Amino acid sequence: MRKPYTEMDLITFQRKFGTEKACQKRLFSMKWPEGYRCPRCGCTTNYNVESRGLYQCTVCKHQASLTAGTVMHKTRTPLVKWFWAIYLLSTDKRGHSALALSRKLDIGIKCAWTMQHKIRAAMGARDAEYQLAGLIQVDDAFFNGGAGKGGDKRGRGTSKIPVLVMAATRNDAITFAKMEILERVDAGHIQNVIDRHVRPKQSIKSDGLPVFNVVRDMGHTHYPEVVYPKRGTPNYDALKWVNILVSNAKAFILGTYHGVMKKHLQRYLDEFCYRFNRRAWADQGFDRLLLACANAETVTYAELRQ
Incomplete structure (x- = not known):
């Protein structure tokens, strides 16, 4: 049985996608796996307008770009460099700063920064398709959001951003993780995130935080456990996987990016969770992420800067 994703190492990737034509061919197969289909009328026949890089339907004459409907929509950066960016972000669990990516791909730092966020948006969109199941550990954590001082205690420091961390487990092993920023740590916001x-x-x-009692009202079976008792030793193992996720995510953000702004934090959390959730298929990382990028709407530089 043919695997849905191709496993490849660095040498294989370089050999397969060293030209623009090879990248175009692969993106075409990802976007139209059963062959070209007109996005307007559904016709399956077309001819190429090579001078403009378009596919024109033979029936309704609609012209479709290969990158339309992907994160690369309207890009002026060669696909070869897009493919390299996707490969690097999918295979290195430490991630890449915009400066490092710009140097490796010989592109401007603004271009590298924008490409990264477009790819992260595809990561978030892909993981949004899945819902957690099983025994799920849930807790809130606080991440730094730009300049400001404050410790890790709840509510301390104006730069602290509350995040709901969710870890689905089976047989005392984590299967899937999600993290989402909360406007406030209250029952209403927690219910909204868990419901989705x-x-x-x-x-x-x-x-034992009372706001988590809302999950029982939602129809879930709730197992509250006091982690920080008034007396005695904290029970850190009660939410072991959540604690590990938070620790690793903070090390990832601080070590590679040296902190991020609040308005961009969600995409960095999405990047961390996306790679973590596919850690067992690291050799398929490029193919999986390319498919996500081929099926995700783009985000513009102007939208990122708002």
Whole structure:
């Protein structure tokens, strides 16, 4: 049985996608896996307008770009460099700063920064298709969001951004992780996030914070456990996987990017979770991420700067 994704190492990638034509061919197969289909009328026949890089439907004459409907829409950067960016971001768990990517690909730092965020948007969109199931550990954590001082305690420091961390587990092993920024750590916002990311009637384990009681009202089985008792030793193992995720995500953001702004934090969390969720298929990383980028709407530089 043919694998849905191709496994490849660096040498294989370089050999397969060293030319613009090879990249175009691969993107075409990702975008139209069963052959060209007109986005307007559904016709399956076309001819190429090579001078403009377009595919024109033979029936309704609609012209479609290869990059339309992908994160690369209207790009002026060669696909070869896009493919390299996707490969680097999918295979290195440490990530790449915009400066490092700009040097490796010989592009401007503004271009590299924008490409990264477009790819992260595709990562987030891909993971949004999945809902968590099983025994799910849930807790809130606080991440730094730009300049400001403050410790890791709840609510301390104006630069602290609350994030709901969710880890689905099976047989005491984590299967899938999600993180989402909260406007406030209250029952309403927690309910909204869990409703979108967790399947109905699951088992949810949280700490003893009263706001998490809302999961019981949602129809889930709730297992609250006090992590920080008034007396005695904290029970860090109660939410072991959440704690590991938070620690690793903070090390990733601080080590590679040296902190991020609040308005961009969600995409960095999406990048971390995307790679973490596919850690068992690291050799398929490029193919999986290319497919995500081929099926995700783009985000513009102007939107990123708002």
